[in-house]
Amino acid sequence: xxxMINQKVLIVDDDEAIRxxxxxxxxxxxxxxxxxxxxxEALAIISTNPPDIIVLDINMPDIDGIxxxxxxxxxxxxxxxxxxxxxxxxxxxxxxxESGADDYLVKPFALQELLARLKALIRRSQVIPENVQITVxxxxxxxxxHTCTKKNIPLLLTSKEFDLLYLLAKNQDIVxxxxxxxxxxxxxxxxxxxxxxxxxxxxxxKKLENDSSQRIIHTVHSVGFVLRT
Numbered sequence: 001x002x003x004m005i006n007q008k009v010l011i012v013d014d015d016e017a018i019r020x021x022x023x024x025x026x027x028x029x030x031x032x033x034x035x036x037x038x039x040x041e042a043l044a045i046i047s048t049n050p051p052d053i054i055v056l057d058i059n060m061p062d063i064d065g066i067x068x069x070x071x072x073x074x075x076x077x078x079x080x081x082x083x084x085x086x087x088x089x090x091x092x093x094x095x096x097x098e099s100g101a102d103d104y105l106v107k108p109f110a111l112q113e114l115l116a117r118l119k120a121l122i123r124r125s126q127v128i129p130e131n132v133q134i135t136v137x138x139x140x141x142x143x144x145x146h147t148c149t150k151k152n153i154p155l156l157l158t159s160k161e162f163d164l165l166y167l168l169a170k171n172q173d174i175v176x177x178x179x180x181x182x183x184x185x186x187x188x189x190x191x192x193x194x195x196x197x198x199x200x201x202x203x204x205x206k207k208l209e210n211d212s213s214q215r216i217i218h219t220v221h222s223v224g225f226v227l228r229t
Contacts, residue, residue: 039063
């Protein structure tokens, strides 16, 4: 079990009350907390004193959370990101995940829910991946290079999309439940109300089937998902 003491978290939100509340709560759980009131300040902190994990609001007046996420991933900075959004910002949440965020929470939320997710994302980020290249039909998945090609054409996958596809490919023809995928990919070893698995399966399908290819990631009703050709 990875010890969470002294893990650094960066809270990015233009609402001072939220920053102060989360800072107090997370410090009581032995996190070292940095705060930023916008995307510009957050990027400056990350470049000089990178945290272990980022809690990132979407709507901010200077540089929004989606743009911050895009810039970090473009620079190959893979710090886990949990984005925050209001209930009516479904589109923004989708764009945030597609840009490379690892998870999201809808405001308002309980501190214990955020805490559990942060610990899970940190645990997952510190797991050393396996390094066995896998070939499935016309897919080549290389964990050493963190690349995936289809018919020798590179697929642009986010870190979480890659991890999910690699796990499904390693278990080809074996049905994996949503709970198993949440535990293996997101590190959740607790019950959580989220459709993040279905969202990322949808992203993968669009990228794998964009040339009208036959579906290889199948839904098994009331059970989970399986990769088979």
